[in-house]
Amino acid sequence: MGSIFCGIPYPTIYGLRANIPYGTNSSLYQYIEIFSNGYIEFGKLIEEGQHGKYFAGQVDTASIVNFMQFIENVYEQYLPLTPIAVSLAIYNAKDIWLADSESARRDEPIKWQKQHLELGKFYAENISEECKLLTKHICDRLWQAFHREKSNVFDDAGTFPIR
Numbered sequence: 001m002g003s004i005f006c007g008i009p010y011p012t013i014y015g016l017r018a019n020i021p022y023g024t025n026s027s028l029y030q031y032i033e034i035f036s037n038g039y040i041e042f043g044k045l046i047e048e049g050q051h052g053k054y055f056a057g058q059v060d061t062a063s064i065v066n067f068m069q070f071i072e073n074v075y076e077q078y079l080p081l082t083p084i085a086v087s088l089a090i091y092n093a094k095d096i097w098l099a100d101s102e103s104a105r106r107d108e109p110i111k112w113q114k115q116h117l118e119l120g121k122f123y124a125e126n127i128s129e130e131c132k133l134l135t136k137h138i139c140d141r142l143w144q145a146f147h148r149e150k151s152n153v154f155d156d157a158g159t160f161p162i163r
Contacts, residue, residue, distance in 0.1 A: 006032045032070075040074065042067045046096060051109050055090070057100030061139055061153050064088070065160045068135040075127045086122045088138050093117040098146040100153075110146050117145055132158035 006018035019031035030044040097109035136158040139151040
């Protein structure tokens with residue numbers, strides 16, 4: 001956990017970027033970019049299945065957990081004790097659905113109806129102390145977008161079990 005593999009980094013006009021191409025076309029499967037102003041962006045393609053695009057509850061949450069732990073590592077090393085703002089958005093999310101144990105019991109999944117799914121900003125005064133609960137809070141808000149009470153892949157302390 002805490003490692004994001006996106007290939008070999010290369011410099012850009014904005015900072016440093018690494019990406020993994022997907023298939024034979026030039027679209028990206030996964031990328032991370034660290035901008036010179038400190039902004040860090042991570043993106044990956046959403047899977048598509050029988051009912052269309054879906055957010056895989058356990059697997060895609062692991063990507064969020066790994067990204068947040070990556071952020072924690074960067075901030076601990078280069079910007080200790082610096083407050084942080086994190087935002088999560090799924091762009092082009094129209095008709096995406098949440099694939100988790102609850103949706104497996106339904107005939108038809110609940111699908112997101114707007115173009116983008118933006119969960120807003122989340123703040124932490126000290127990412128080293130707040131990372132686990134901040135990550136859980138972000139994922140809870142994502143689950144709530146699909147009419148769930150909270151994420152079902154964390155315990156109450158914010159621990160994400162590695163399966």
